Amino acid sequence: MKTGKRSAHHNQVGDHCSRWTVPREEIFNLLIQSQQHLSAKEAYAILNPSNPAIGLTTIYRTLDLLDRAGLVRRVNTGDGQVRFEYRRGHDSDHHHHLICTGCGKILNYRDFEKEELDLVRKTEDILAKKYGFLIREHNIEFLGLCPDCRPGGKNSPLK
Amino acid sequence: MKTGKRSAHHNQVGDHCSRWTVPREEIFNLLIQSQQHLSAKEAYAILNPSNPAIGLTTIYRTLDLLDRAGLVRRVNTGDGQVRFEYRRGHDSDHHHHLICTGCGKILNYRDFEKEELDLVRKTEDILAKKYGFLIREHNIEFLGLCPDCRPGGKNSPLK
């Protein structure tokens, strides 16, 4: 069986584990390729047909590993499952979420106004000074109804 | 046993239930008084000594009821328990969270700059137009290390 060592990533993950294995490679690749936020169960369902040897437990463990290594971001959608998304690490990948409370759909958006970025930075500064917090990250999410679920939409009870 | 009817709230909750009961009153009061974000378990632990007749199930149900009625806000701290906080409904109560990834402490902050409020509104507008979303709410959270957990702090491994 091929080793699948990936030195570029091995360096980043090195502090948290010592062996970059085939299951880890597969799981990580899936996250990189996926356009959606995947839960452990979902990742399992996708991988299982092609990689029936990879167990659900390993997926949980690997997602946690990747999160600790900072390669993946944990997203809390509030529906009882934790989801993960690949974190590209470039600012260009930074985005916020638009969550439909009707159907649970999640949209990423990254069309920030320049002011939005300034504001976040400024707010972080203020909070750091006022509360002594060392701010590492922020999440902004807007909740509402998507076109299908809003009144008049095809999923809406109010047509 | 006293009924504990509370007409002011009854009106708000009326769409979601028909009887304002003693357990609901107690649970709601606890949320109003508490300065912290409470999980069902925590609420149970606090209420139990004085109200041993109130079961955990009822607490789950009531918190959900209050949430659906908009009287309480669900907060996802990502530690596996859903927490709730009383939602005062005035704009003055609107706040964001400052979460310490070291010890899990949550700080509310509401010292917004006026620009921050303007910007959020503007962003909502833009997103509504661009994606057809009807935006009802937003959550902004900053994650980082509190004074105790940051390097040099008394909880930090780096002293």
Add this chain to the structure above:
DNA sequence: ATGATAATGATAATCATTATCATTAATAAA
């Protein structure tokens, strides 16, 4: 008071996530 029914609480059931542990695979040493 009484009848209709919503709310309750004890219990069991779910569902996501974690711990355990014997087995397997990956790396280092010979």
Add this chain to the structure above:
DNA sequence: TTTATTAATGATAATGATTATCATTATCAT
């Protein structure tokens, strides 16, 4: 390359939070 060491895996059981069930109790309109 074989082998020894040990990290990683996967099946399974365990946990912990939340939800469903259902017989009993409390509430409200009459």
